[in-house]
Amino acid sequence: MSTPSAPSGARPGLGPFEITAVPLSVDQLVAEVQTPADGAVVTFVGLVRDNNMGRRVVALEYEAYPELAERELRALSEDVAAKYRLHGIGIRHRTGRLAIGEISVVIAVAAPHRAEGFAACAEALERLKATVPVWKKEWYEDGSAWHGQGAG
DSSP states (O other), rough: OOOOOOOOOOOTTTTEEEEEOOOOHHHHHHHHOOOTOSSSSEEEEEOOOOOETTTTEEEEEEEEEEHHHHHHHHHHHHHHHHHHSEEEEEEEEEEEEEETTTTEEEEEEHHHHHHHHHHHHHHHHHHHHHSSSSSEEETTEEEEEEEEEOEE
């Protein structure tokens, strides 16, 4: 599998960092971050679940400030990549209304070894939830509620 070439001056395998209304592909993101030097590619796939805190969820709706969110995704990814000596990292997050079972976020990290890959992926997810301006509205059978950064 070949890796797309990076733009001039960019580090191969770093990015994409994207907020999008388009359905997400795990395979596509893996292909974009993987390099020939990798021993592991670790992914996290966030799914829309049908329940939260004892309430039945029927859908989620995500909103974001795309320009700031993408800058935050890049900044946290650069930090994580340097800390764990990653060859590649990419994050995509959906916006709009998502049905139960749809993918809301994908994180892929490419590392020389699995331990660094797992640790980096976990840290990237926690930092995303704490710092990236993405909000979700949970739709229930009996109403809805908005949740900000750090929400489940």
